[in-house]
Amino acid sequence: MTQSVTKTHTNVAMLKKLLVFTVVMFGFGYALVPMYERFCEVTGINNLLQPDVLDKNIKVDMTRMIAIELDANVRGMPWKFKPLQASVKIHPGESIEVMYEIRNDSDQEISGQAIPSYSPRLLEKYLKKFECFCFTKQVLEPGEVRQMPVKFVIDPQIPVDINTVTISYTFFALEPGI
Incomplete structure (x- = not known):
């Protein structure tokens, strides 16, 4: 009997620990979403997918040129993706x-989202x-080809020792309904 009571107390204690x-x-898990959003806000990651506001007072620095290399990749999807010019x-x-061009080589509609990365x-x-x-997410029908623009400016305050930069986009597949 004592062994049965001890076993019951042990089981109840374990159940309480598991519930806690x-x-x-x-x-x-519930707090993780706001923590992640705050982390992205602090690090600037969240701003990568938002349009910027054009500063009307920006002056063109005619004394120097910057070479911009353009890159495009896809991960886990049957799309072909490329910039229409390799550099500017x-x-x-x-x-x-x-301009970039994307083509869905599959026989089904696929949704994707491009994530930018920069160097330096x-x-x-x-x-x-x-x-x-x-x-925004992109939805391509089977065999669809689309040309998509990117409009931007590089702030003249960029350090003078930077003469070449790389702008890269990688498309990732999105689950249906996202």
Whole structure:
């Protein structure tokens, strides 16, 4: 009998611990979304997928040129994705539009989202995008080909030792309904 009571107390204690653990993990999962949003806000990651506001007082620096290399990739989807020009040269402060082309090589509709990355990493502070396909999800029908613009300017305040930058976009598949 004593062994049965001890076993019952042990089981009840374990059940209480598991319930507390479950409630704590649920609370952590619930709090994770605002924590992630705050982290993205602090690090500037969240701003990568939002249009920038054009500063009307920006002056073009005609004394130097910056070479911009354009790159495109896809991950886990049957799309072909490329920039229509491999590189461009601009003066800092000069607005430019570049075009990318995407093609769905599958026999079904697919949704994707492009995520930008930059080199050097500090470029994100100086690159101001006004229009970009990366701001919204893209849905392509089977065999559809689409040309998409990116309009941007590089702030003239970019360090003078930076002469070449790379702007890269990678498309990732989205689950249906997202």
